[in-house]
Amino acid sequence: EAQVTQNPRYLITVTGKKLTVTCSQNMNHEYMSWYRQDPGLGLRQIYYSMNVEVTDKGDVPEGYKVSRKEKRNFPLILESPSPNQTSLYFCASRLQGVGQPQHFGDGTRLSIL
Amino acid sequence: AQSVTQLDSHVSVSEGTPVLLRCNYSSSYSPSLFWYVQHPNKGLQLLLKYTSAATLVKGINGFEAEFKKSETSFHLTKPSAHMSDAAEYFCVVTPSGGYNKLIFGAGTRLAVHP
Numbered sequence: 001e002a003q004v005t006q007n008p009r010y011l012i013t014v015t016g017k018k019l020t021v022t023c024s025q026n027m028n029h030e031y032m033s034w035y036r037q038d039p040g041l042g043l044r045q046i047y048y049s050m051n052v053e054v055t056d057k058g059d060v061p062e063g064y065k066v067s068r069k070e071k072r073n074f075p076l077i078l079e080s081p082s083p084n085q086t087s088l089y090f091c092a093s094r095l096q097g098v099g100q101p102q103h104f105g106d107g108t109r110l111s112i113l
Numbered sequence: 114a115q116s117v118t119q120l121d122s123h124v125s126v127s128e129g130t131p132v133l134l135r136c137n138y139s140s141s142y143s144p145s146l147f148w149y150v151q152h153p154n155k156g157l158q159l160l161l162k163y164t165s166a167a168t169l170v171k172g173i174n175g176f177e178a179e180f181k182k183s184e185t186s187f188h189l190t191k192p193s194a195h196m197s198d199a200a201e202y203f204c205v206v207t208p209s210g211g212y213n214k215l216i217f218g219a220g221t222r223l224a225v226h227p
Contacts, residue, residue, distance in 0.1 A: 004156070033215075035217075041219060042218055042220055058214075098207070099145040099162060101147060101159040103159075104156030104157040107154070107156055
């Protein structure tokens with residue numbers, strides 16, 4: 001089954017403790033992206049990757065890192081999480097090209113205390 | 114700057130009545146437009162997309178949307194609401210030439226009452 005898989009689905013942690021949210025897709029998509037969803041703001045893009053070893057900042061990259069060493073994986077790293085990063089995070093992937101729809105994971109709810 | 118405005122944050126309808134979720138966009142050139150649906154504790158699922166072909170686009174679950182360039186609108190409709198349509202809906206635009214970027218509306222929460 002074609003899917004985007006995120007782990008963990010839920011995490012409660014404390015300020016300053018490094019964490020990684022994994023994302024994996026099995027559709028051989030070139031493009032992958034991370035979003036955060038906050039009430040009343042829709043989804044905002046954090047980082048995206050057009051292919052292996054090619055990443056770029058989205059609208060809200062501060063406090064986040066990503067890497068794309070393999071085509072299928074695109075982990076999101078919070079080196080020193082802070083409470084303002086408490087949010088619902090989504091990973092997505094798609095084929096390259098105009099008008100290609102994104103396929104989303106089920107989300108990761110992070111709470112930073 | 115590109116933007117997407119969903120005109121209603123909440124819409125409430127009775128089962129069996131029509132659904133209208135409104136979306137206006139701002140884009141310099143011909144954009145690609147999408148509607149996504151998000152059910153509780155789930156990711157976003159594509160309902161339909163417009164990419165400069167037919168202006169009336171049919172999607173899954175009986176939804177459709179009409180691209181009106183003169184009004185810069187892409188409203189989502191369904192003739193008859195079902196209880197399972199209760200969810201949050203997002204209008205999304207990809208600006209022409211900026212297809213690595215998606216711009217999301219703030220979302221419309223649809224409630225369906227028996």
